[in-house]
Amino acid sequence: MSIAMTRSEAGRPARLFDLSQGRNLLGVLFLLPAAVFLLVFLTYPLGLGVWLAFTDARIGRAGVFIGLDNYVSLWGDHVFWLSVFNTVLYTVAASILKFALGLWLALILNEHLPFKAFFRAIVLLPWVVPTVLSAIAFWWIFDAQFSIISWLLIKIGLIETPINFLGDSTNARASVIAANVWRGIPFVAISLLAGLQTIPQSLHEAATLDGASGWQRFHHITLPMLTPIIAVVMTFSVLFTFTDFQLIYVLTRGGPLNATHLMATLSFQRAIPGGHLGEGAAIAVAMIPFLLAAILFSYFGLQRRRWQQGGAD
Amino acid sequence: MSVASAAKISSVPETGDEGGMRYLDRLPRRVVLVYLPLLVFMIVLLFPFYWMAITAIKPNYQLTDYNNYSPFWVVGPTLDHIRYLLFETSYPGWLWNTIVISVVATFVSLVTSVFAAYAIERLRFTGAKVVGLAIFLAYLVPPSILFIPLALMVFGFGIYDTKLALIFTYPTFLVPFCTWLLMGYFRSIPYELEECALIDGASRWQILTRILLPLSIPGLISAGIFAFTLSWNEFIYALTFIQSSENKTVPVGVLTELVRSDVYEWGSLMAGALLGSLPVVILYSFFVEHYVSSMTGAVKE
Numbered sequence: 278m279s280i281a282m283t284r285s286e287a288g289r290p291a292r293l294f295d296l297s298q299g300r301n302l303l304g305v306l307f308l309l310p311a312a313v314f315l316l317v318f319l320t321y322p323l324g325l326g327v328w329l330a331f332t333d334a335r336i337g338r339a340g341v342f343i344g345l346d347n348y349v350s351l352w353g354d355h356v357f358w359l360s361v362f363n364t365v366l367y368t369v370a371a372s373i374l375k376f377a378l379g380l381w382l383a384l385i386l387n388e389h390l391p392f393k394a395f396f397r398a399i400v401l402l403p404w405v406v407p408t409v410l411s412a413i414a415f416w417w418i419f420d421a422q423f424s425i426i427s428w429l430l431i432k433i434g435l436i437e438t439p440i441n442f443l444g445d446s447t448n449a450r451a452s453v454i455a456a457n458v459w460r461g462i463p464f465v466a467i468s469l470l471a472g473l474q475t476i477p478q479s480l481h482e483a484a485t486l487d488g489a490s491g492w493q494r495f496h497h498i499t500l501p502m503l504t505p506i507i508a509v510v511m512t513f514s515v516l517f518t519f520t521d522f523q524l525i526y527v528l529t530r531g532g533p534l535n536a537t538h539l540m541a542t543l544s545f546q547r548a549i550p551g552g553h554l555g556e557g558a559a560i561a562v563a564m565i566p567f568l569l570a571a572i573l574f575s576y577f578g579l580q581r582r583r584w585q586q587g588g589a590d
Numbered sequence: 591m592s593v594a595s596a597a598k599i600s601s602v603p604e605t606g607d608e609g610g611m612r613y614l615d616r617l618p619r620r621v622v623l624v625y626l627p628l629l630v631f632m633i634v635l636l637f638p639f640y641w642m643a644i645t646a647i648k649p650n651y652q653l654t655d656y657n658n659y660s661p662f663w664v665v666g667p668t669l670d671h672i673r674y675l676l677f678e679t680s681y682p683g684w685l686w687n688t689i690v691i692s693v694v695a696t697f698v699s700l701v702t703s704v705f706a707a708y709a710i711e712r713l714r715f716t717g718a719k720v721v722g723l724a725i726f727l728a729y730l731v732p733p734s735i736l737f738i739p740l741a742l743m744v745f746g747f748g749i750y751d752t753k754l755a756l757i758f759t760y761p762t763f764l765v766p767f768c769t770w771l772l773m774g775y776f777r778s779i780p781y782e783l784e785e786c787a788l789i790d791g792a793s794r795w796q797i798l799t800r801i802l803l804p805l806s807i808p809g810l811i812s813a814g815i816f817a818f819t820l821s822w823n824e825f826i827y828a829l830t831f832i833q834s835s836e837n838k839t840v841p842v843g844v845l846t847e848l849v850r851s852d853v854y855e856w857g858s859l860m861a862g863a864l865l866g867s868l869p870v871v872i873l874y875s876f877f878v879e880h881y882v883s884s885m886t887g888a889v890k891e
Contacts, residue, residue: 300713300714300715301715301716303709303713303715303794304709304710304713304714304715304716304718305709305715306709307705307706307708307709307713308705308706308709308710308715308721310701310702310705310706311702311703311705311706311725311765311769312706312721314702314761314765315725315728315762315765315766318740318743318758318759318761318762319728319731319736319762319766321739321743322736322739322740322743323731323735323736323739325739325742325743326735326736326738326739329738329739329742334742378631381627382631385624385627385628385631386628388624390624390628394878396628396632397878397882398875398878399632399635399636400631400632400635401874401878401881401882401885402635402636402639402871402874403635403638404885405819405870405871405874405881406639406823406867406870406871407822407823407825407840407841407866407867407870408823408825408841409823409825409841409842409844409845410840410841410844410862410863410864410866410867411638411642411863411867413844413845413859413860413862413863414638414639414641414642414860414863415638417641417642417645417856417859417860418638418641420856422654423653423654423656425641425661428656428661459634459635459638462631462635463635464885467882467885467886468885468886471882471886516730516732517732520732520733520734520735521734522733522734522825522826523825523826523841526825526829526845527845540734541734541826544734544738545734545737545826545830548738548741549738549741549830554738554741554742557738558738558739561734561735561738562735564732564734564735565735568730568732568735571730572727572730
């Protein structure tokens with residue numbers, strides 16, 4: 278806009294019209310591939326998913342409209358409610374752990390360390406490697422008979438018999454959460470590290486001169502300065518964790534006794550192997566309110582950050 | 591001694607006697623607070639990779655015999671598992687599929703995103719801001735919500751069980767991500783450069799190809815690397831839209847084809863996981879900075 282304005286002030290109003298029209302036309306032209314693509318493969322399926330949830334579609338058979346029947350049957354389905362509970366538990370527990378450990382790791386990496394760049398590169402590895410493949414490694418680490426963790430603990434003398442990591446409800450939940458935390462820490466740590474590095478050193482120096490302790494500096498400088506980025510990072514983390522599918526599918530497939538079924542895995546199980554597309558879609562749609570809450574949270578996190586930086590945009 | 595001077599000593603280590611002694615005092619503290627936790631973090635974060643690698647080269651008789659052979663080491667490493675993987679399974683085919691799909695999906699997404707990001711960020715057509723926000727929201731739509739309707743569409747288009755099914759669906763998460771990232775990148779390039787070119791009579795196309803793109807090469811690399819790893823790691827679409835063994839990608843193939851009966855072939859499974867991770871890890875090691883900047887950039891902007 279600003280160029281157009283200066284040009285018109287320079288006494289060429291006719292050109293202004295040309296330019297803005299060309300701009301709109303060109304804008305539409307440039308945007309067209311992405312827009313068409315996203316409308317066809319993202320917006321349309323999103324709507325189709327919502328529609329499917331109101332039908333009794335199965336694989337190989339187009340469904341008819343059945344109103345809220347899918348939701349009604351889900352309402353009385355204890356497996357569905359168990360999956361909601363599991364998803365919330367999984368998301369909350371894993372996110373808190375990821376945040377605490379990630380922040381800790383970020384603070385450590387923010388110290389003056391030798392080979393800092395090397396450590397930072399290493400830390401990200403769990404995030405880079407395909408989740409399914411690292412989950413297969415965890416599957417082996419959590420083996421009921423030959424788990425290396427059990428072996429170590431027996432060797433030290435802490436336990437007598439191998440831990441049944443994935444066969445027992447509580448253990449299985451703890452195990453999948455641990456694997457998820459392992460994969461998620463790097464993302465949180467490296468993002469927060471980037472945030473930490475934007476905090477001016479002079480603030481810490483000034484506070485130290487005023488006699489602030491390490492904890493006081495963390496509590497009154499680091500944390501407030503970091504809050505906006507924490508909000509965004511954790512929103513992403515919550516979003517990824519809430520919609521997680523791969524890890525559970527590899528490690529437990531929802532078992533034992535549905536104790537680790539998340540909404541995403543239940544939706545897949547009902548829709549694809551089970552063939553009930555409508556019901557699966559309804560479970561997927563039931564995830565949307567939670568996601569919207571997370572997105573709104575992220576939006577306000579972003580707003581606050583801009584406001585802090587004094588940006589008007 | 592006042593707090594202020596103590597702080598001065600701690601921030602600027604002095605070479606004098608007193609300063610030197612204090613430095614020694616602080617070292618154990620630093621070990622406990624920084625190096626020890628760092629060591630534990632590193633061990634925990636890296637152990638699964640070590641375990642993967644050591645299992646992949648262990649002969650079968652050592653795999654579960656922890657009492658006679660130390661589980662953390664290997665006597666007489668073998669390449670049998672890798673050989674089995676490469677010559678007796680469809681693994682090379684899965685690798686090839688994954689490469690083709692990731693490269694094509696990344697390339698298509700990148701080209702589309704460059705235009706979209708340029709339009710939103712630089713042409714500033716009417717409503718560009720709303721479109722920018724829509725792109726961000728699209729980025730937040732998770733595949734776990736989309737895979738059921740997409741499966742129907744893939745079926746309807748007749749591309750079920752082909753590479754095309756994945757090439758068409760992967761950009762649903764790649765395009766929003768790349769566009770969002772490139773928007774941030776284009777924003778950092780001074781507008782004056784473009785104004786000068788406009789005044790000199792360059793067309794929009796020339797500005798894009800001769801000025802903006804050469805300046806955004808780091809951004810393009812970041813977006814490309816990240817998009818490539820995202821497509822390489824994708825699982826739920828590949829699991830849902832592909833059925834026949836020869837069309838599978840590495841993550842799906844390893845999980846669904848190498849796990850047979852109740853006897854798990856841990857050696858070849860780990861070899862498969864390791865080989866499947868290697869390409870992204872190598873790519874990542876060459877472009878760590880780009881990767882980090884695209885990850886934090888996507889969060890920050």
